[in-house]
Amino acid sequence: xxxxxxxxxxxxxxxxxxxxxxxxxxxxxxxxxxxxxxxxxxxxxxxxxxxxxxxxxxxxxxxxxxxxxxxxxxxxxxxxxxxxxxxxxxxxxxxxxxxxxxxxxxxxxxxxxxxxxxxxxxxxxxxxxxxxxxxxxxxxxxxxxxxxxxxxxxxxxxxxxxxxxxxxxxxxxxxxxxxxxxxxxxxxxxxxxxxxxxxxxxxxxxxxxxxxxxxxxxxxxxxxxxxxxxxxxxxxxxxxxxxxxxxxxxxxxxxxxxxxxxxxxxxxxxxxxxxxxxxxxxxxxxxxxxxxxxxxxxxxxxxxx
Amino acid sequence: xxxxxxxxxxxxxxxxxxxxxxxxxxxxxxxxxxxxxxxxxxxxxxxxxxxxxxxxxxxxxxxxxxxxxxxxxxxxxxxxxxxxxxxxxxxxxxxxxxxxxxxxxxxxxxxxxxxxxxxxxxxxxxxxxxxxxxxxxxxxxxxxxxxxxxxxxxxxxxxxxxxxxxxxxxxxxxxxxxxxxxxxxxxxxxxxxxxxxxxxxxxxxxxxxxxxxxxxxxxxxxxxxxxxxxxxxxxxxxxxxxxxxxxxxxxxxxxxxxxxxxxxxxxxxxxxxxxxxxxxxxxxxxxxxxxxxxxxxxxxxxxxxxxx
Numbered sequence: 001x002x003x004x005x006x007x008x009x010x011x012x013x014x015x016x017x018x019x020x021x022x023x024x025x026x027x028x029x030x031x032x033x034x035x036x037x038x039x040x041x042x043x044x045x046x047x048x049x050x051x052x053x054x055x056x057x058x059x060x061x062x063x064x065x066x067x068x069x070x071x072x073x074x075x076x077x078x079x080x081x082x083x084x085x086x087x088x089x090x091x092x093x094x095x096x097x098x099x100x101x102x103x104x105x106x107x108x109x110x111x112x113x114x115x116x117x118x119x120x121x122x123x124x125x126x127x128x129x130x131x132x133x134x135x136x137x138x139x140x141x142x143x144x145x146x147x148x149x150x151x152x153x154x155x156x157x158x159x160x161x162x163x164x165x166x167x168x169x170x171x172x173x174x175x176x177x178x179x180x181x182x183x184x185x186x187x188x189x190x191x192x193x194x195x196x197x198x199x200x201x202x203x204x205x206x207x208x209x210x211x212x213x214x215x216x217x218x219x220x221x222x223x224x225x226x227x228x229x230x231x232x233x234x235x236x237x238x239x240x241x242x243x244x245x246x247x248x249x250x251x252x253x254x255x256x257x258x259x260x261x262x263x264x265x266x267x268x269x270x271x272x273x274x275x276x277x278x279x280x281x282x283x284x285x286x287x288x289x290x291x292x293x294x295x296x297x298x299x300x301x302x303x304x305x
Numbered sequence: 306x307x308x309x310x311x312x313x314x315x316x317x318x319x320x321x322x323x324x325x326x327x328x329x330x331x332x333x334x335x336x337x338x339x340x341x342x343x344x345x346x347x348x349x350x351x352x353x354x355x356x357x358x359x360x361x362x363x364x365x366x367x368x369x370x371x372x373x374x375x376x377x378x379x380x381x382x383x384x385x386x387x388x389x390x391x392x393x394x395x396x397x398x399x400x401x402x403x404x405x406x407x408x409x410x411x412x413x414x415x416x417x418x419x420x421x422x423x424x425x426x427x428x429x430x431x432x433x434x435x436x437x438x439x440x441x442x443x444x445x446x447x448x449x450x451x452x453x454x455x456x457x458x459x460x461x462x463x464x465x466x467x468x469x470x471x472x473x474x475x476x477x478x479x480x481x482x483x484x485x486x487x488x489x490x491x492x493x494x495x496x497x498x499x500x501x502x503x504x505x506x507x508x509x510x511x512x513x514x515x516x517x518x519x520x521x522x523x524x525x526x527x528x529x530x531x532x533x534x535x536x537x538x539x540x541x542x543x544x545x546x547x548x549x550x551x552x553x554x555x556x557x558x559x560x561x562x563x564x565x566x567x568x569x570x571x572x573x574x575x576x577x578x579x580x581x582x583x584x585x586x587x588x589x590x591x592x593x594x595x596x597x598x599x600x601x602x603x604x605x606x607x608x609x610x611x612x613x
Contacts, residue, residue, distance in 0.1 A: 031506040038414035041407045042427060045478050049434050055449050056441070106339030114333045115340070126603075128343050133529070133599040134592065135536025137563050138350060140570070141588045145353040149576065166346050173343065195316070197325070199332045227438025230538035230563070234570045256440045256539075263444050263543050267463070273448055280441050287436065 056284075059277035068278055073240065077271035082279055084244050088157065088252035089226055089286075091245060095161025096168065096225045101218050103165070104172030105207075108214075111173075112180040113202055132170040139167040140234025148235055155236045158248045163231050168221040175217020179210035212301035219294040223287050229256035255283045354592055357585035364579060370586075373551035375560075377569070377580045384583050386590070388551040392559035396470045396541055397534035399555065403474025404530050408481025409523065415482070416489040417511045428483075435479035443543035446472035451544060464546025464558040473540050477530045484529065488522020489515050521609035525602040532598035536591065538563035562591045 071081030107124070115121045143163025153159035183206050191201040207214075232254055239261035245252040262276035319325060362370075365384050372385035411431075415424055451468040455461050461468075492515050500510045516523065546558030547568050560568070566584050 027506050027509070031508040034508045035414075035418055038410045038418060041410040042414045042419075044407055045411055045434060045475070045482070046427065046430055048475050049430060051449070052437070052441070052445050055445065059448070103339050103342055106336045107343060110333070110336035110340040114336060120340075124340055124343060127347055129603065130596060130599055131343060131347060133532060133536075133595055134350065135538065135563060135595055137536070137538045137566050138354070138588055138592050141566070141585060142346070142350050142353055144570065145357070146349055166342075169343060169346070197329050199329050202332075223436065227440065229438065229440040230542075230567060233542075233567050236570055256438060259440050259444060260539065260543065263447060266448070276444055277448075280444060283438065284441070287438075291436065 053284075056277045056280050059274055060281045063274045064278035064281050068275075069282065072244065077269060077275055080275055082255065082258055082282065085253050085255045085258040085279070086282070087244055089254045089256075091157050091248065091252065092161050092164060092254055093222055093226060095158060095248065096164045097218070097222060099162065099165040100169050100172045100221055100225075101214070104169055104218070104221075105176045105214055107169075107173045108176035108180050109202060109206075112177055113198070113206065128170045128173055132174075136167055136228055136230045137234055139163055140231035142166070143231055143235050153249070155238070155251050156249045157245060157252050160232055160235055160237060160252070160254070161248070163235060164225045164228060167228065167231060168225045171221040171224060172214075172218055175220070176210070176214045179213025179217065180206060182213065183209045212297050216294045216298045219290050219297070223290045223294075226290075227256055227283060227287060229260055232257050233260065255279055255286075259283070350592065354585050354589040357582050358589040361579065361582035361586040364582075375549040377583060382579065384579070385551075386587070388549050389560050389562045389565045389587065390590075391551055391553070392466065392541075392545070393535055393561040393563070395553065395555060395559060396466050396473060396545060396561055397531060399467060399470025400473035400477060400534040400537075401527070401531055403471055404477035404481050404534075405527055407474070408478045408526070408530070409485055411478065411482045412485035412489060412523075413511050413516070416486045417507060417515060431479045431482060434476075435483075437476075439476065439537060439539045440543075442472050442476050443469070443540040446540055446544035458556055461556045462546075462558050464544060464548070466545055466555045466557065466559045469540045469544035470555070472544065473534055473537050476537070476540065477533050480533060481526045481530045484526030485519070485523045488519035488526065491522070492518040521605050525606045528598050528602040528605070532595045532602070535598070536563065536595050538567055542567045562587050566591075 067079075068081050069086065070083050071079065072084050074080040111121050111124060115124075140163065143159060143166070147153045147159040147162050148155065151159075153162075187205050187209065188201055191205045196204070237253060237257050238251070239253050239257050243250075259276045259279045262272045262279065266273035266276065361384075369384055370386050372383065373387045374383040374385040375388045376383045415427060419427065446469045447464075450472055451461070451463065451465065454465075454468055454471075458467075496514050496518060497510055500514045501507075505513070541561045542564040545561065545564060547560050547564065548558035549560055550557065552559065565587055569580060569584055
């Protein structure tokens, strides 16, 4: 008897229609409000990007012209240009690209093809993911000690390029590893079955198939390197270089360095802020170009097996 | 018939080819050398930091290091580390106050509420946001956010901790959002459907099922975000200034550890001086902080990963 009453009681609370109805409208309303808040915060991130690009673009108007791109520094803001910085950044990339691609791809091949699932592989992997999290200033200190002072390269393009290479190496390694891992096993098996050796298989089968992934990763790494500032500042790369560098041992300046010092000097001369904005637009255009090349490669050449 | 003997001949010739075998044996070693570079980099970082930091610690008494007076260039230099640690913590804290709520809610929106179409538009834009060089954010903080905040807070200094903190948070939003979204996406659909079938609203599903289930990944994204904020250099170097005061007032200029390193190397501290070695001491501390954070994040991901 008492048991029945209890059942009836729970039954009633379970189906308290009025309470459910009242709760439901409230719950649905909270759901709607929350959806709007969540959407709002997503919109906030996009809005900031829009404001950032708009602000920098409007600040650069009137300053970013052919004369700005093709002349060297000057004490007069109207006459100053970034030719030296563009060439410096370009020469920097000429060092970073081959060094990181060769080292990154070789590391990835060793990890995936020769040392797969070994203790060494997991150790190197852990090491690389930790290196990727090391702040870039620290790489600057490493470059300053090892390349700048120990190898006596000073503030040359070579010192800057090698420092940058170490900084972005983890990006290339991870991308190349994924690309190599994505090469289907049956291609390798077919190659071995035809009597090809390991190295021949890697050279003629694995690498060509993995190439689009490797290139995409490398371009992304380069676009990180071209905008990175802190290691160069730590290396002592100056902004005031009037001579355009011609060799890899020359002192140089780069686009982000130029932006940094112009922004710092904007306190004294207001026009420097416009010069910095114009340099940023030039840098962002370069980045956009590199990224679109990466996307084109990814979409066009990536095969699915 | 002749063809066959030819092929056999080629195979025999190739097998006898010492050069091929030599290359075959050589290549793994070449690759091993390349793979060791990354380990050498780590060893190099640790060694350079420790060796030069040691020269600093052997000359400066501990009591001075743990003081609030930082004046490396004065006639009677003092190397108290607390002002720059304080600056780092405060700017990072402000950054996370922006990045965690916005990043997490954006992640929930993208993972649970957004249609495929919205996701396809928003995610590439987030990637763009993540790819912008930090120097650009620094310029943005100094030339736009600080003047904007000045309208709200009249006694804000031209260089302050608030503006770079906020901008740093904006910079970290994509990191927190994409890692948290990955964590939520990996929660199996069955859990989602189960909760929806019980009559839960989408919000209840998100907050009571998806977020708890993907919590380890979300927590890891927060920790990685903090680590990014601690290590971020250019934004604070530009917009936070170089005041070495020990203060909790976010409207004032403060220096972070990273900005200290950048200011000093681009300044005139030559090699061999105590100021020069102090860079490595600060670098060592910074490296230990971020490494510790990254290891914790990796541990959380590994240890608390829910397998479905």
